[in-house]
Amino acid sequence: MASIFAYRYRKMIAAVGLGVRTSATEVDSVVPTITAGTGVPATTEPNGSLFMRTNATDGDDALYARVAGAWVPILGETA
Numbered sequence: 001m002a003s004i005f006a007y008r009y010r011k012m013i014a015a016v017g018l019g020v021r022t023s024a025t026e027v028d029s030v031v032p033t034i035t036a037g038t039g040v041p042a043t044t045e046p047n048g049s050l051f052m053r054t055n056a057t058d059g060d061d062a063l064y065a066r067v068a069g070a071w072v073p074i075l076g077e078t079a
Contacts, residue, residue: 032066040064041071 032048035041041051041064049066056062059076066072 041066 030046032046032050034050034052035043035045036052036054038053038055040053040061045051045066047066047068051064051066051071053062053064061073062076063074064071065074
């Protein structure tokens, strides 16, 4: 089953980001995304989006959420 899924959707899975729809008719411009990259996120994404920082130095700057139009770090466990 997993191999059939990966085969059918490999182009979508390999994309830079992933959109998460709450319904089939939701407009793309309001669909929260899940993306990753280096540095602090600077892109404008819909509220509810997540950004995983690949060059994080500790748990406090590894994950960001888009809240009220701003990127907010989700504080984690620091070593």
